Amino acid sequence: EAGVVQSPRYKIIEKKQPVAFWCNPISGHNTLYWYLQNLGQGPELLIRYENEEAVDDSQLPKDRFSAERLKGVDSTLKIQPAELGDSAVYLCASSLGLSSSYNEQFFGPGTRLTVL
């Protein structure tokens, strides 16, 4: 079974440029998460989807970040415009959803963003 797929793995951009990250969750997983992970820190939730609905986006900086999960499968996270402080690893994870009592999360390899 394929795991969570993310692309690109690495991205280097100049500040004020837009950037987008793509995530394909494990087949059948209803819940999808986007996390921000700074160097030496734990993941911090940006947004969580249950199918195509964003049910927790309280930590998403909505002035520059946006996300979508059309058709409840793949998801895209966008930053426009990027700032120096956005340099981090962006992790995508998926889980079965509410049908699973403990909701184990499966993580993708992440996208390392460097903003110059």
Place this chain on the structure above:
Amino acid sequence: AQTVTQSQPEMSVQEAETVTLSCTYDTSESNYYLFWYKQPPSRQMILVIRQEAYKQQNATENRFSVNFQKAAKSFSLKISDSQLGDTAMYFCAFMKPIISGTYKYIFGTGTRLKVLA
């Protein structure tokens, strides 16, 4: 608010020895789940072990076991017979169902474990 604290930023252990990583959390809830995740240098995070708060028995997965002390809000991870492949960042995580249809998932800041040959 729930918090997860990992007080050991870095640890090292000799191969084949045993090491314990500590984690404490703060919550007023009685129903929740606790996890340990491993993130090797390649960065793909994987689940190591989980514990349901309502279970008194400590979870065990092969060489990995936990010491869950609910009253003390402590959830430590013990790795026995450490192997070089155990070198990674280890994150403690807390999950609490809030209301029907949503829940909260919080990660600690991690402990970097290095297994020495």
